[in-house]
Amino acid sequence: MATLIFNNKKFDYPVNKDLFVLQKDTGIFIASSCYKQGLCKECVIKIDKGSEFLNEPTEYENHLKPPYRLACQTKIVQEEAIVECSTLKRDEIVIEEHSTDSFIRKNISLNPAVTKDIKNNVFLVKEQVGNTKNSILGLAIDIGTTTVVLKLIDLSQAIVIKSISFENPQRFAGSNVMSRIHFDSNDNTKQLKRILNSHIYNAIRKMTENTQDVYDVLIAGNTTMRDIYFGIDVTTVG
Numbered sequence: 001m002a003t004l005i006f007n008n009k010k011f012d013y014p015v016n017k018d019l020f021v022l023q024k025d026t027g028i029f030i031a032s033s034c035y036k037q038g039l040c041k042e043c044v045i046k047i048d049k050g051s052e053f054l055n056e057p058t059e060y061e062n063h064l065k066p067p068y069r070l071a072c073q074t075k076i077v078q079e080e081a082i083v084e085c086s087t088l089k090r091d092e093i094v095i096e097e098h099s100t101d102s103f104i105r106k107n108i109s110l111n112p113a114v115t116k117d118i119k120n121n122v123f124l125v126k127e128q129v130g131n132t133k134n135s136i137l138g139l140a141i142d143i144g145t146t147t148v149v150l151k152l153i154d155l156s157q158a159i160v161i162k163s164i165s166f167e168n169p170q171r172f173a174g175s176n177v178m179s180r181i182h183f184d185s186n187d188n189t190k191q192l193k194r195i196l197n198s199h200i201y202n203a204i205r206k207m208t209e210n211t212q213d214v215y216d217v218l219i220a221g222n223t224t225m226r227d228i229y230f231g232i233d234v235t236t237v238g
């Protein structure tokens, strides 16, 4: 048995068992959309101490440099070892409830592209795009190089329902814009886009079960963050 300190939580951890399974029953969230096949590259973790007690990086980790590893490929290989690691979030996702954060009170007109009539039909301009008894929702997403912020908005009442912020999970490719451009320009699998997409998707699921009622999304970011997110070549930006 070894000792694993993951996101400051301490566990007795068996050797030769991948670190991805740790999230079961521990409340630790590790992003994934391939479930341990090494393909999605989303389960990136940072090894803070004890990398010498881990298995060698596998072929699925060629894109990563120390101290980063894929949780699904990483195992402690020495009994009694002490290993410390963390997911890429500085802190757990912060969820704020802002039920009184009204745009109307601030004299801000939302003027959403979608509207709902008294029969609950939802229209995009004049075209019907849905029908719901629930509030029609909008999302505002600010993709910063360091932090990503999402706000879920009730478009009918012009109220911010919830906010979530988390560290931009692209950090493994460097903390500044130039290193992200360099990474993305040499990566035709578009891992930066995929890992961010996965985290945004999970954040949305944490904010609402009614994802089908999200009709309008506004995304803002600097040129690099925006283009990486939309899969646009950023080589010339650098």
Ligand code: FES
Pocket: 020, 031, 032, 033, 034, 035, 036, 037, 038, 039, 040, 041, 042, 043, 070, 071, 072, 073
């Ligand atoms: S879970 Fe997909 S690469 Fe690790």
